[in-house]
Amino acid sequence: MRKFLSTTAMGGAAALALVALAAGPASAGTAHSTFDVIFPGQKPQTSYYVDNTATLSGRLTGNSVMSWNIIDDQVVDNSKRFTSFKITTRIEERLTKTSEDHVYTSKTCDWTKIVNDNYSWFQIEPGNTCVAPSAVYDGELWWSTDATIVYDIEGDGKGAFTKELQGSPLVHG
Numbered sequence: 066m067r068k069f070l071s072t073t074a075m076g077g078a079a080a081l082a083l084v085a086l087a088a089g090p091a092s093a094g095t096a097h098s099t100f101d102v103i104f105p106g107q108k109p110q111t112s113y114y115v116d117n118t119a120t121l122s123g124r125l126t127g128n129s130v131m132s133w134n135i136i137d138d139q140v141v142d143n144s145k146r147f148t149s150f151k152i153t154t155r156i157e158e159r160l161t162k163t164s165e166d167h168v169y170t171s172k173t174c175d176w177t178k179i180v181n182d183n184y185s186w187f188q189i190e191p192g193n194t195c196v197a198p199s200a201v202y203d204g205e206l207w208w209s210t211d212a213t214i215v216y217d218i219e220g221d222g223k224g225a226f227t228k229e230l231q232g233s234p235l236v237h238g
Contacts, residue, residue, distance in 0.1 A: 070220075071124050071143055072144040072166075077118045079138045080105075081120040082237070086193070091203055092118050092120070092121045092122075092236060093119065093120040093121070094103055094209075094234035094235070094236060095116050095118040095120065095233060095234075096116070096226075096230075096231040096232055096233045096234065096235045097113045097114065097115070097116055097231065098114075098116075098117070098231040099113065099114050099115075099126070099232070100228050101112050101136070101238065102146075102216070102222070103181065103220045104108050104146055104219075105218070105220050105222075105232050106220070107236070108144060108146060109135040109136060109137045109184075110136040110137070110206075111133055111134065111135050111136065111184070112133060112134060112135075112136060112144070113131060113132075113133045113214075114131065114132045114133065115129055115130070115152075115212060115214070115230050116129070116131075116182045116230065117154070117210045117211060117230060117232055117233045118127050118130070118210060118233055119156070119208055119209055119210040119234070119236050120232040122197040123202070123207075124200060124201060124202055125156060125197070125199060125200040125201075125208050125223065125236065126156075126196065126197075126199045126200075127154055127156040127170075127199075127200075127202070127209075127210030127233070128154060128194055128195060128196040128197070128210065129152055129154040129195045129210070129230070130189050130194045131152065131176070131193050131194060132179055132186050132187045132188075132189075132193065133180065133185060133186055134184075134185040134186075135157070135184050135185060140201060140221070142223070143184065144219075145219050146180065146218065146219055147181055147216050147217060147218060147219055147232040148177070148179045148183055148217045148218075148219050149175075149177055149215070149216060149225065150175070150176050150177045150180045150181075150216040150217075151173055151174065151175050151176065151177070151215050152173070152174050152195050152212055152213070152214045153171055153172070153173040153174075153177060153195075153212060153236045154169050154171065154173075154174070154195040154196065154197045154210065154211075154213075155169075155170070155171040155188050155197055155210065155211050155212065155213075156168075156169045156170045156171070156197045156198075156208065156209075156210055157169060157199070157208070157209050157210070157232070158198075158203075158206045158208055159207045159208075159212055159235075160206065160207075161207065162207050162235060162237070165209045166211070166223075166232075168173060168199045168230050169208075170197045170198040170199070171197050171199055172196065172197045172198065173195075174195035174197060174214045176193065177194075179193060180205070180221065181190050186219060196210070197210070197224075204237065204238050206237070207235045207236070207237045208234065208235065208236040208237070209232045209233045209234070209235050210232065210233040211227065211230065211232035211233070212232075213225050213227060213229055213230065214227070214228040214230065216228075
């Protein structure tokens with residue numbers, strides 16, 4: 066009985082090792098973007114930080130995670146800062162390293178409530194993470210995760226602003 070268990074355990078370990086090798090290594094690339102928003106009136110200037118990440122682990126996933134904080138730490142601002150704040154996260158593909166991007170999948174996340182309800186945010190949670198639907202990975206193509214934020218500041222009368230964020234490094238091979 067003991068010999069059977071040892072042989073079975075070794076066979077199981079070998080099978081797991083083969084599965085791990087066949088799955089290939091997971092890889093990820095992240096790009097960081099920062100921008101400041103100056104609000105009208107007494108509302109404090111705020112810095113926003115966004116990480117766009119492309120992760121390959123069988124399928125290609127793309128997400129954008131945002132954090133933010135007010136510039137003057139002595140000020141707490143619980144007023145409404147935005148009438149709208151949305152991010153669109155995209156998984157993009159291209160035929161060559163230098164050719165034009167084509168959107169493969171995308172998702173728009175409405176973060177108006179979370180940015181208005183929280184003057185600072187540094188946690189990584191579903192509420193501040195926008196995930197595009199994953200892509201079937203083709204190693205012949207070049208892939209990245211990009212994002213665009215469109216926001217409208219409450220009371221400034223200037224309409225919506227668009228911020229194109231830094232895309233993740235290209236994933237290929």
